[in-house]
Amino acid sequence: MVDTIELREQMIHAAKELKYYRLISLCGGNVSVRLDDGNYLITPSGMEYDNMKPEDICKVNPEGTVIEGKWRASSDTAAIIYIFENMPEVNAVIHTHQPYATAISLVEDEFPPCCVTQVDALRGKVSVAPFTISGDKGMGPLTCEYMEGSFAVILKNHGVMAVGVDLRKCLYAAVYLEEAAKTYCIARAMSNPVVPMTAAETKAEAKDISRWMNYHQG
Numbered sequence: 001m002v003d004t005i006e007l008r009e010q011m012i013h014a015a016k017e018l019k020y021y022r023l024i025s026l027c028g029g030n031v032s033v034r035l036d037d038g039n040y041l042i043t044p045s046g047m048e049y050d051n052m053k054p055e056d057i058c059k060v061n062p063e064g065t066v067i068e069g070k071w072r073a074s075s076d077t078a079a080i081i082y083i084f085e086n087m088p089e090v091n092a093v094i095h096t097h098q099p100y101a102t103a104i105s106l107v108e109d110e111f112p113p114c115c116v117t118q119v120d121a122l123r124g125k126v127s128v129a130p131f132t133i134s135g136d137k138g139m140g141p142l143t144c145e146y147m148e149g150s151f152a153v154i155l156k157n158h159g160v161m162a163v164g165v166d167l168r169k170c171l172y173a174a175v176y177l178e179e180a181a182k183t184y185c186i187a188r189a190m191s192n193p194v195v196p197m198t199a200a201e202t203k204a205e206a207k208d209i210s211r212w213m214n215y216h217q218g
Contacts, residue, residue, distance in 0.1 A: 001091060001166075003035050008054035011041060014094065014171050015049040021175050023098040029159070030074040033167055034084050034091045038062060042080060044071035075135035082140025083163065087147070090163040092170040097159040100181035104128070105156040107188075111181065112196035118180035119197070119205040121172055122150050131156040152177050 001007055011031045018024045018031075027049070032042040042058050043049075059068035062085070064077045074080070080093050104111050111126040113119050118126070127150065129142040143161040146153045151173035152162040160177060164170030187194045197205070 001033050001035055003037070003039075003041060003059065005054050007033065008041065008057045010167055011043065011057060012049060012052050012054070014167055015043060015052070017171055018094065018096055018174065019049060021178065023096040023160075023174055023178055025097070029094070029096045030076055030080070031095075031167070032074070032080050032084075032093045035059075039067065040081060040084060042073045042077055044069065045074050047071065076139065078137040079135075079140035079143070082137060083143050083161070086140075086144045087163065089165060092164045092167040094162045094164075094170045094174050095159060096162070096174055096178075098174065098178045098181070100178055100185050101126075101152075101154050101160050102158065103185055104181055105154045105158070111154060111177075111184065113202045114184050114187070114194060114196045115180040116205050117176050119202055121176035122152055122180075123206060124150065124202050126150050126152050126154055126177060128154045128156050131158065134158065 015031045018029060027046050030043045032040055034040055040060050042060055044056055044058050047056060056071060058066050058071060058073040060073050060077060061067050062081060064081055066073050076095055083093055084090060105128045109128050113124045127146040127148050129146040132138040132142060139155060143153045151164060152160055154160055160174060162170050162174035164173055184194060
């Protein structure tokens with residue numbers, strides 16, 4: 001991606017969408033993209049997205065140093081850069097504190113496929129990575145290790161790391177993960193245990209590539 005005002009505005013719009021879909025509160029989470037010049041754009045730390053302007057976005061180099069912008073980059077910058085460097089197919093990363101997916105991490109080691117939306121948008125199950133403290137670079141290696149073919153990883157007691165080949169696809173992964181997680185949590189409240197989709201059902205749902213296109217993951 002080329003660093004333009006339009007791209008920075010898209011990042012701010014994506015962050016506001018996270019707030020709209022209740023995946024974050026106030027200044028929580030972050031949005032980042034890979035640039036064609038080898039650097040990265042990352043939302044600043046501690047700033048509410050409703051007040052954010054394109055010039056507030058931080059440009060950082062592969063070492064995590066801010067090379068353009070007057071604010072401190074997200075505290076998760078080191079982890080985010082690790083993800084970019086080790087997942088070359090990924091051009092956008094979104095980190096959230098979405099409550100329903102995070103709730104699953106408190107009771108499960110993985111989020112089994114339970115809704116067609118989850119399969120269509122995320123390829124099936126979503127793994128739960130072990131706990132690391134906020135801002136720790138270890139979130140990066142754990143995200144890469146536990147992605148396992150999905151477009152998101154749930155960080156235990158923390159939130160979600162979603163990825164995509166572009167910003168829109170990354171946003172879709174985070175939003176549809178929360179929709180499926182909400183359904184799962186409602187079902188857990190009604191009945192325990194929840195019966196997930198079978199392997200055959202999951203395979204059948206994921207087989208038609210046109211479904212991926214419908215969810216912007218083609």
